[in-house]
Amino acid sequence: xxxxxxKAMVAxxxxxxxxxxxxxxxxxxxxxxxxxxxxxxxxxxxxLYAEIEKWEEMTGASVEILSRKNHxxxxxxxxxxxxxxTLDWCVGSNHTSFAPQYGSIYTDLREIVSEDALAGFVPLxxxxxxxxxxxxxxxxxxxxxxxxYIKSIFEDADNQAAFRDEYGxxxxxxxxxxxxxxxxxxxxxxxxxxxxxxxGKDEAITGRFYEMLVAEGGQLFSDDWEPTFNSDAxxxxxxxxxxxxxxxAVPVGVPNYLWDDTGLGFASGTVAMNLDWGGxxxxxxxxxxxxxxxxxxxxxxxxxxxxxxxGWSGSHTFSVTETCDNKAAAASFVTFLTDYDRQMVEARKGxxxxxxxxxxxxxxxxxxxxxxxLVTVFETYQASMAEDAFTPPLIPEWIEVSNVxxxxxxxxxxxxxxxxxxxxxxxxxxxxxxxxxxxR
Amino acid sequence: MNRFIRRHQxxxxxxxxxxxxxxxxxxxxAIPLVFSFYTSLTxxxxxxxxxxxxxxxxRNYVRLFGNDDFxxxxxxxxxxxxxALNVEFILGLGIALLINKITWGQRTLRTxxxxxxxxxxxxxxxxxxFIFNDNIGILNNALQSLGIxxxxxxxxxxxxxAMFSIIFAEVWMSTSVFAILLLAGLFAMPRDPLEAAKxxxxxxxxxxxxxxxxxxxxxAFIAMTIRSLDVARAYDIVAVMxxxxxxxxxxxxxxxxxxxxxxxxxxxxxxxxxxxxxxxxIAFTYYFFTKLVAARRxxxxxx
Numbered sequence: 001x002x003x004x005x006x007k008a009m010v011a012x013x014x015x016x017x018x019x020x021x022x023x024x025x026x027x028x029x030x031x032x033x034x035x036x037x038x039x040x041x042x043x044x045x046x047x048l049y050a051e052i053e054k055w056e057e058m059t060g061a062s063v064e065i066l067s068r069k070n071h072x073x074x075x076x077x078x079x080x081x082x083x084x085x086t087l088d089w090c091v092g093s094n095h096t097s098f099a100p101q102y103g104s105i106y107t108d109l110r111e112i113v114s115e116d117a118l119a120g121f122v123p124l125x126x127x128x129x130x131x132x133x134x135x136x137x138x139x140x141x142x143x144x145x146x147x148x149y150i151k152s153i154f155e156d157a158d159n160q161a162a163f164r165d166e167y168g169x170x171x172x173x174x175x176x177x178x179x180x181x182x183x184x185x186x187x188x189x190x191x192x193x194x195x196x197x198x199x200g201k202d203e204a205i206t207g208r209f210y211e212m213l214v215a216e217g218g219q220l221f222s223d224d225w226e227p228t229f230n231s232d233a234x235x236x237x238x239x240x241x242x243x244x245x246x247x248x249a250v251p252v253g254v255p256n257y258l259w260d261d262t263g264l265g266f267a268s269g270t271v272a273m274n275l276d277w278g279g280x281x282x283x284x285x286x287x288x289x290x291x292x293x294x295x296x297x298x299x300x301x302x303x304x305x306x307x308x309x310x311g312w313s314g315s316h317t318f319s320v321t322e323t324c325d326n327k328a329a330a331a332s333f334v335t336f337l338t339d340y341d342r343q344m345v346e347a348r349k350g351x352x353x354x355x356x357x358x359x360x361x362x363x364x365x366x367x368x369x370x371x372x373x374l375v376t377v378f379e380t381y382q383a384s385m386a387e388d389a390f391t392p393p394l395i396p397e398w399i400e401v402s403n404v405x406x407x408x409x410x411x412x413x414x415x416x417x418x419x420x421x422x423x424x425x426x427x428x429x430x431x432x433x434x435x436x437x438x439x440r
Numbered sequence: 441m442n443r444f445i446r447r448h449q450x451x452x453x454x455x456x457x458x459x460x461x462x463x464x465x466x467x468x469x470a471i472p473l474v475f476s477f478y479t480s481l482t483x484x485x486x487x488x489x490x491x492x493x494x495x496x497x498x499r500n501y502v503r504l505f506g507n508d509d510f511x512x513x514x515x516x517x518x519x520x521x522x523x524a525l526n527v528e529f530i531l532g533l534g535i536a537l538l539i540n541k542i543t544w545g546q547r548t549l550r551t552x553x554x555x556x557x558x559x560x561x562x563x564x565x566x567x568x569x570f571i572f573n574d575n576i577g578i579l580n581n582a583l584q585s586l587g588i589x590x591x592x593x594x595x596x597x598x599x600x601x602a603m604f605s606i607i608f609a610e611v612w613m614s615t616s617v618f619a620i621l622l623l624a625g626l627f628a629m630p631r632d633p634l635e636a637a638k639x640x641x642x643x644x645x646x647x648x649x650x651x652x653x654x655x656x657x658x659x660a661f662i663a664m665t666i667r668s669l670d671v672a673r674a675y676d677i678v679a680v681m682x683x684x685x686x687x688x689x690x691x692x693x694x695x696x697x698x699x700x701x702x703x704x705x706x707x708x709x710x711x712x713x714x715x716x717x718x719x720x721x722i723a724f725t726y727y728f729f730t731k732l733v734a735a736r737r738x739x740x741x742x743x
Contacts, residue, residue, distance in 0.1 A: 076702045079486040083707070101487055101705065191584065191592030194575070201685045252594040253574030255686035256602075261573060268576045396487065400704040411687035414597065436483075 027336055030329040031060035037333070038077065040093035040316065041068035044279060048140070048337060048346055055336045061329055071095060078102065090324035091333055094137045096128045096314040097203070101396040106319040108134040112331040120340070125315055125354045128391045137317030138334045139354035141346050144301075144313040144389045146380050147180075148266060148284060149173060149273045151297040153187060162186075173299045177215065177240060177310070180273060180302055181249075187272040188249040196273040197262050198241060200255035205241075205409050206402035208275075210392055211312035212237035215304025220393060220401070225439040227430040229405070230423035236305065238412055238419040245413045255410045267292065275301060275310075281377040282350045296373065298380050301388060311388030315354060350374070352381050397437050404429040476711045484708035486701075491708075500712035510713060513684075513691045517720065520603065520692060521671045524610050525664055531611065532618025532663070533656075539619070540626045554620070556613045565680025568609040572596050572681075596682055599689040606690055609677050614670070618663045625659035626652070654738055661732035668724040672717070693717045 039049065052063050066089055067077060075098055081087050087105055094106070110118070118126065121139060129137040153159055154171060163171035167182050174180045184195025198208055209229075210220060218233025228234075244250050251257075251265065259276075266274035267284055269291030287293040301310045318334040320327060336342065343353040347362035359382045366374040392398050405426045412422035434440055480500055484492045504510050539549055556564070571578050572595035583589050595605045629652065637647045675694040678684065684691035684699075697717065701710030 072703075079702060079705055083486045083489050085489065103487055191575070191580070191590070197575075201683055251575040252592050253597055256569075256596040256682055261576075265575050270575055400706075403699055403704055407685060407688050410685050414686050416687050 025335075025339060027055060027058045027332045028328065029060055030326065030332070033061040033326055033329055034064050035061055035091065035326070035329050035333055036064050036066055036089035037091040038067045038074060038089055038093065039065055039091075040071050040074055042070055044349065044351065045316075047349055048342060051337075051342055051345060055333060058336075059329070059332060061333075063333070071098070075101075078105075087321050087323045090321055090326065090330040092319050092321065093140075094317045094319040096137070096139075096317065096391050096394070097398060099129070099137055099317070099319070100131050100394045101399065102136075102319075103396070105321055105323075106136040107322045107324070107327060108136065109138055109320065109331070109334070110135045112320065112327050113138065113335055117335045117339075120355045120357060121338075122354055122356055122359075122385060124386065124389060128313070128315060128389075128394075129317055131394055137315075137319045138338050139315040139317045140338055141343075141351040142313065142315045142354055142385055142389070143277050143279075143352065144311055144381060144384050145275045145277050146301050146384055147174070147273055147275050147299050148280075149297045149299070150269070150271075150292050151295050153272055154297065159186075173297055174273070174302050177212065177302045177304050181240060181244060184244055184249040184273060185247050188247070190248040190252070192270065194251050194265075194271045195249040196244065196275070197250045197254055197257065197265055197271050198244075198275065199259060199262055200257045200410065200413065202258065202406060203399065203402045204258055206406045207312045207392065209237055209241070209405070209409055211301075211310035211390075212240055212304060214390065215306060215308045215310045217304070217306030217308070221434075225434050227401075227427040227434065229430075230420070230427040233306070234423050235419050238409060238423060241409070242412050242419055246415070255413050266290075278352050278377055278381045279350055281374060285373050298376055300380055300384050309384070309388040311384055311390050313385070313389035313391055347378075350377070352378075352385060397433055397439075400433050400437075401430045404433060477715060479708050480711035480715055482708045483706075484711075486705040486707050496708075500709050501716070503709070504712055504716060509688060509691070510696065510716075512688070513693050513696050514717070514720070516603075516691065517672060517674075517693045517717075520607065520610075520674065521668060521720075521724065524607050524614075524671050525667055527607070527611050528615045528618050528667060529660060529664065531615045533622055533660070535615065535619040536622035536626055536656075539623055550620070550623070553616045557616050559613065561613065561676035562680055564609055564613050565677040568605065568612075568677070569596070569681045572605045597686050602682055602686075602690045606678055606681055609681065610671065610674065613677070614667060617667055618660070621659045621663040622656050625656035629655050654735065657735040658732055658739070661728050661735060665725055665728040665732070668728060669721055672721045672724065693720070 039045070049065075049068075056062050067074065069077065071093070074093060078092060079101075081089075082102065082105060092106075094102075099106070118135075122142075125139045125142055126135065129135055129139055154173060160171045163183070163186050166186065171183065171186075174183055180196060186195065187193065188195040199205055213220065213229055213234055216233040216236045218229060218231050218237065220227065220229050222228045245254065251271075253261075257265075262271075262274060262276060263280045263283065265271050266276065266280075267290035281298075284290050284296055285293050303309050318337055320330040320334060324330045338354065340355060340358060343355050343358040344362060344365075347353045347358055348365075353359055353362065359378060363375050363378045363382075366372075366378065408417075408422040408426035411417050412419045416422075417425070431440070479492060481497060482492050482494055483496055483500075535553065539546060539553070542549065559567075570576075572580075574580055574592040574594050574597070577595070579595065580592055583593065593601065595601050633651050633655075634647060637651050642650070673694055674692055675698060678690060678692055678695050679698070682690045684695040693713070694717075697710050697713045700713065701707050
């Protein structure tokens with residue numbers, strides 16, 4: 001590339017960076033105050049916490065981290081706090097899927113965070129953080145899945161010819177889930193190579209089934225909260241997973257897979273296509289960890305038969321408790337943790353930002369570093385976060401409904417019952433959950 | 441008053457001295473037990489603290505009696521317990537007998553033997569989850585490379601294999617409890633009966649069967665009591681490796697109770713389950729204690 005073009009690109013890339021206001025935001029003065037917080041812990045969440053001391057310096061307050069646990073343990077702890085009325089802390093990590101369970105313990109952030117601070121967020125993501133009309137959480141980073149694939153096997157001439165002979169259309173990165181199914185069965189050569197894979201237990205498979213249900217034109221519940229996932233669309237959605245499993249197009253262990261299994265599986269080079277979140281991108285493209293580094297294609301999640309793309313999404317967020325003794329300090333803290341600079345810190349690690357400006361600037365920064373792969377990643381995920389993303393129903397019973405659904409989804413997968421039987425049984429149990437909760 | 445104290449001094453002093461213990465027991469054991477039993481009679485949800493005031497009688501229990509999944513998990517826990525305890529006992533006995541024979545490096549070996557117990561059960565779960573992974577796991581790759589199979593064996597998916605895998609992880613972690621207690625038994629064993637047996641012409645098997653084994657059985661029953669309580673509460677390893685799946689094939693009592701109590705936040709229902717499951721622990725403890733008393737009486741008789 002000519003040096004001049006390179007310079008021009010770098011200069012263009014830096015324009016948005018320069019457009020950011022140079023004056024640091026005023027986070028207030030809370031001299032001597034100790035803010036008590038409960039945060040989600042884990043390798044990918046930690047770099048942000050290294051920034052906390054900057055907020056302490058700016059405001060004179062100090063932050064006491066009461067716990068730093070994985071999300072499920074934190075969820076357990078918060079439920080215990082609700083039960084024991086020990087909500088004597090101010091800021092907690094939260095998640096869009098979990099937030100509705102906590103009732104009214106978190107305050108409406110629209111009352112304590114300025115409109116200016118909220119204006120920079122992607123509007124759809126803020127909408128996902130709203131429960132019963134109250135903005136109970138400020139999104140930190142988002143999560144949606146797109147399809148990674150091994151480029152070379154799609155470009156291979158022999159594969160293209162053989163695929164055309166067998167299926168009657170050209171082999172290309174798939175636009176629909178039907179094509180994914182064809183291609184997965186075509187590429188599969190168990191136990192050495194698999195067409196695709198999916199997470200197969202806990203809320204993970206419920207989410208995957210749910211997004212496929214939507215893509216097939218179905219819904220989990222009717223308007224008056226009767227479970228409707230046992231519809232034709234539901235059977236089609238579940239059959240997608242069952243058919244792939246029965247055909248051996250996915251590893252035989254998938255009913256037990258979670259995110260680490262699918263991520264490491266794709267990096268091992270034994271899986272052709274992998275629907276996954278953006279957080280794995282850097283890992284997949286790192287030759288030290290991944291056998292497919294440098295050979296990865298990425299497209300937006302394909303469409304179901306209803307013409308809708310799958311887009312099960314959620315965001316990691318921060319909330320402020322109603323019982324907080326200094327809501328202004330807490331608001332300042334969560335605003336700080338989700339401000340422009342902090343989101344850039346997380347974006348550089350490959351996490352998907354929730355501020356429009358950060359999407360653009362992070363992309364520009366990757367481009368100036370010559371990291372074309374991460375640019376593609378951010379372009380693809382930005383498009384799906386803006387257009388395809390949808391959350392599960394934001395009701396407190398989501399996890400409980402998930403817990404009656406996923407064992408039945410597994411039962412259909414491993415052949416204990418047919419997809420229709422499995423969904424009918426799950427719908428009966430889910431109806432009980434909804435009745436117990438007073439929806440019907 | 442003084443006269444009252446003087447007159448009852450004989451009976452009051454022990455009560456007074458025991459009162460710290462009685463109060464501690466009351467606050468640490470009795471009150472939580474009564475409270476959790478009460479919550480099992482309510483539709484208590486962790487996220488709705490006010491629901492603790494609604495009394496529903498034995499509704500949670502009645503529901504459980506008609507819940508096939510719960511009883512399947514109950515029976516599966518008994519099976520899990522029975523297999524894990526027996527395998528751990530046999531392996532632990534073997535290890536203890538072998539280590540007892542060693543004259544050099546015994547201390548080092550004893551320490552090494554304890555290593556698996558030093559890991560957190562969650563780590564052990566992750567370790568075995570990846571060993572047994574069908575696609576990228578070491579075990580399947582080794583079996584395929586050695587030409588033993590050309591299939592990916594679904595260790596954590598097939599019902600029987602998944603139970604086997606979880607039991608394997610449990611046994612790997614805790615066999616040393618048996619080994620260490622049985623070894624202590626062997627160390628404490630007097631030499632005289634062994635020498636007398638030798639003089640009487642007993643062979644090695646007869647000496648082991650009639651002298652060594654009866655002597656260390658009380659130690660074995662203590663280990664079994666401890667481990668039966670542990671295994672009946674098995675949670676971490678199972679939660680990480682399969683979380684009770686697929687399709688409930690490895691669901692044990694505590695994976696179910698934790699899901700209902702915390703994830704679904706239905707603590708009332710979970711406490712009802714937990715109360716029924718304590719029957720299991722009480723039954724096993726009672727059984728092993730009876731065996732322990734019998735084994736001691738047998739030893740007493742032998743003396």
